[in-house]
């Protein structure tokens with residue numbers, strides 16, 4: 001059996017001095033900059049300190065949401081490519097993993113305190129999965145509703161009814177009384193079906 005790194009043929013690239021030099025250079029370069037790479041700041045389970053794994057593009061490591069897609073795929077499952085070899089196996093593994101994650105989440109939610117549950121529900125309301133445009137629209141609507149509520153609560157005048165309003169109400173009461181009298185009169189005058 002051929003070991004990894006064995007040259008394919010004499011004078012080939014694989015295992016050559018040139019390939020080893022390239023590999024060594026990239027490893028040394030990585031070792032010189034890896035301490036400068038951004039680290040994940042999520043609270044780790046062990047002691048609540050920052051996780052410190054290498055962060056991905058969104059500032060979290062692969063265990064703490066770094067692999068969660070952003071944009072249109074935000075928090076949606078990433079399905080395997082149907083044309084890939086072993087796509088069916090991958091799909092089944094994915095479905096099982098989603099089931100396991102859902103069961104684990106349900107267990108965690110069941111153990112929440114009422115405050116934790118409230119916070120979680122609020123987070124779920126503002127962090128819906130799916131396309132960015134839809135989420136942006138929902139966010140804009142939430143903000144508009146909040147600003148309208150704020151405006152209404154601030155600008156409600158607590159003034160006494162004006163003279164004009166009092167006059168209108170008096171007229172309305174008169175009309176109602178008149179109507180009630182007319183109805184009563186009609187009922188007493190009405191001979192009815194057997195009159």
Ligand SMILES: [Zn+2]
Nearest residue numbers: 040051061064
């Ligand atoms: Zn992390």
